[in-house]
């Protein structure tokens with residue numbers, strides 16, 4: 001299944017590009033190679049959002065029958081429909097587990113390049129340490145190194161770091177907890193959407209899961225480079241944890257880039273393309289990107305969830321309404337192939353799935 005995703009579909013980058021952490025430490029501030037210059041990263045486009053502007057959802061108020069708050073459910077629905085993003089607090093994943101996860105991740109990225117390279121991606125594959133979405137020699141490059149691992153179903157462990165020695169165990173435990181949180185969110189979303197939770201979970205909860213740990217080295221000319229190109233996530237649901245206190249995630253709202261300021265211990269959750277398709281556009285998969293800090297490295301861990309490879313993506317019947325189906329019917333496998341065949345480029349994969357509205 002997932003091994004099929006990474007091994008046989010040739011989903012990864014076909015070209016190898018420099019390690020950015022190494023490059024950043026080797027060059028003078030004025031020497032950034034041309035391929036990393038991104039005039040569109042200019043910060044003047046950026047507005048900051050106030051802490052409480054991005055919806056904050058308190059999971060405790062939704063799962064504890066004694067605390068259940070109907071308004072909180074409406075806020076969740078609104079966040080998924082209008083923002084495509086929210087912060088999740090009181091999610092039940094302990095502080096200790098989050099700290100352990102952060103520490104082990106940092107432990108890996110602090111290792112000398114030679115040690116990290118033992119877990120390097122193979123050409124055309126997505127798992128392992130390296131970059132993604134590089135398909136041509138001319139393409140602009142992102143200022144980041146990544147470690148991608150499939151966590152469910154388990155792959156052969158060759159790309160899983162063995163140093164720190166607790167890394168595997170930590171990531172296993174962390175991702176299992178995240179999976180539980182995600183199942184819980186799916187149930188709540190079903191409630192908000194007015195669909196049977198069993199129908200929602202049928203395709204989503206026997207899901208596949210993978211992680212991407214993003215390492216963004218600092219750059220003296222931070223506003224000339226981009227950590228991660230604008231994109232929407234090509235899966236169903238993402239849970240992101242910032243592994244240190246450096247901010248950098250921006251989301252597109254009303255054509256402006258807004259900087260997300262995570263609350264301590266919060267997860268940033270976002271709707272992916274597949275959930276937009278399955279909700280017939282009711283929930284939005286929103287474009288986002290990562291910017292770079294001048295002084296400090298930034299680290300994040302994104303946990304991606306998607307239905308099994310053979311599932312056919314199509315809107316839930318209850319959500320088709322008068323609009324008809326707004327998206328082409330496509331399998332998870334085909335959509336994934338389509339997504340990875342492109343460079344990260346806004347919502348281009350999702351846009352290609354939209355059906356023209358009748359009479360529109």
Ligand code: OGA
Pocket residue numbers: 212214228233240248249288289290300301302
């Ligand atoms: C991603 C992503 C943002 C970040 O990995 O898909 O959007 O802040 N990451 O690292």
Ligand code: NI
Pocket residue numbers: 231232233288
């Ligand atoms: Ni993303």
